[in-house]
Amino acid sequence: MLTPTPRVPAGWTATNEALYVRPMVGSESDMAWVARALDGEWDCCLGFTLATNIADLPGAVTEALVRLRFFTPLIAADVQPRPEFPDKLFWVYKPMKSKEDALAWAKATLTVHETTATDQQIINTITGTRLPYHVLEHDQIFGCHLVLRPSGENALFMHGTHALLDARPCLNAFRRLFQAIVHRDEEPSLDELTYGAEVSSLPVDIVQHVGPDLLEAAKTSGFQLSEQLDKSRGSIGVAPQREKATVHARCERVGAGIDAETTACLLAALKKEGFTATLLCDAAIALATIKYNAHLGVDLQYIHEITVISLQRYFPVDYPTEQHFASSLICVPLAVSTCSINRERPLRDQLIETMSILRKEYDAYLEQPTLPFINIVAGIMPYPGKVDSHRPVFTNIGAVDSFVPPMWGGKGGEPHLELREMKLGLRITASPSPVLHAWTFRNVFQWQIQSMDIYDAEFLQAFLDEVIATMLAILE
Structure with missing residues (x-):
């Protein structure tokens, strides 16, 4: 059976290289140019400390990242210039081809830290990493970091360019990620997903909206x-x-x-x-x-x-x-x-x-x-x-609980996950x-x-x- 051609959101264009591209607009572009000019200025690391009874947490996070990519495809995108438009930067996205392709991507996107280091030490390590990540022969401006400690005081962080990681969009992504981690048995099987159809969820820019x-x-x-x-x-x-x-x-x-x-x-x-x-x-x-x-x-x-x-x-x-x-x-x-x-x-x-x-x-x-x-x-x-x-410089992120509940699952002995604290760090190279x-x-x-x-x-x-x-x- 032929897979139907996915709907391409406004502003996006399919190329002959099987890529989807869109010019970066507004703060997307501003943040990307700042990062390029100032050695990663404002690259963001945001996450939560957590406790859970999920035995194979790396496996659960890996599978959840595949599901998250259907929800927010730009986690697998790169930011690139194009020769014909030297004054612009573009989102560049390559769709998933199969379950195997998606899982390979997710495993390469997730970094597992088995450590006794503190959260601040981990955040400093993450923000010290210069983007992009090189994942399966492609660059991308997003990474996920799972911290596992012998004490059980674990943590999960997202890391990426601020062109992607505003606080509220990041919190919405965490909500979907935790849902997929804890309730993985309630999700459709990875075999049932239509790989490539996620392009219909690529974000529309503010000019198209307004x-x-x-x-x-x-x-x-x-x-x-x-x-x-x-x-x-x-x-x-x-x-x-x-x-x-x-x-x-x-x-x-x-x-x-x-x-x-x-x-x-x-x-x-x-x-x-x-x-x-x-x-x-x-x-x-x-x-x-x-x-x-x-x-x-x-x-x-x-x-x-x-x-x-x-x-x-x-x-x-x-x-x-x-x-x-x-x-x-x-x-x-x-x-x-x-x-x-x-x-x-x-x-x-x-x-x-x-x-x-x-x-x-x-x-x-x-x-x-x-x-x-x-x-x-x-x-x-x-x-x-x-x-x-x-x-x-100040930003009020607001009521985090309204985006990401602190308690997930746990009824009748089912998998559960408790979020303890939110953690945040920026890469600051030039701003005084x-x-x-x-x-x-x-x-x-x-x-x-x-x-x-x-x-x-x-x-x-x-x-x-x-x-x-x-x-x-x-x-x-």
Whole structure:
């Protein structure tokens, strides 16, 4: 029986070499170019520590990777230039041919570490690996790493270019992967799958989603940046201990958690005031940075020009967003002037003031219909003024549990898997900014800060402690 020709998603083209290609668009392209220019800058490693009763975990993960490839095919793709378009990069995907081909790929994609090394040591090892991976005579920009320890404190990580591994798409992929690992007996047999049909799940880019007409409108009309931005004044950052890294690509990384009871109180206080956790984090970082620069005077400007907004809100309702494993975000600049905050008032009042300012800026951006194309038209950093190179960069990943439940299986003696903690690491080779992430998982509000080693770990921890102390003032 002939296998039906799979539907090719919009924007993708089949080549004579039996490959599928699509130009990278928006943050896909931005992240890929940055990585090429700066020795893997922003390559991402994200995963979970876990405990399980599954006996052959490597075998279960290998088979699950085959199923994941049907869900998110780009895990087997490469990023390549093409001679006819020297100013563009392209996704290049080669379909699976058979069960044997798929399993060989999955085994080559999975690296098993039998070790007693810590999670941070493993993350450093993984992010120290330069992409692409060479898998079965082809390059790809994704790898999977399983950590097995004698103690049973295991871990599973995904590693790849940030052009692929935005946090939310990565978490959706983990959800499908864990489902296939734990409930493998409920999945169709690998013999029953239609290999090659996975190309119908290749991701559609933001221009196809929103429309080229709106992109042209964006090129014509431009964008309105935040009214808070003042090019006549410089901005402030967090001064490092040294200007140059002692070891290339070495990363300092520290974290802290807020216990479940305090987290619940924090979220309740925010709900009462009508603000989000993202706004609270943004405001706390801004106020902590201002405090660290108090010696410079009272007329200061904090600019966070890499404020991340997910573009998934613009995907059509009938599009399988949970399968979109590719970067889809924009970066916009936010600003807080110390002149707009009454520094004599209690810290809680300053937080409310700062969150109000930032919310107004967020809302103004989201009201612009052409916003999805701001970085395509105006560049990844659209603010033309001077920004302190050591300003903090922040992303709130959000409630991880809403994407990946911590408990899988376990009823009636069946296979089970428990996720303990989420772990995250970036490869930072050139950016002199401290990079902060926040998320909640298992009711704990978790913070992490990382940077190239122009900062000492103790200094980063002190700054993070200041940020957390500032945000907790909302409870006063």
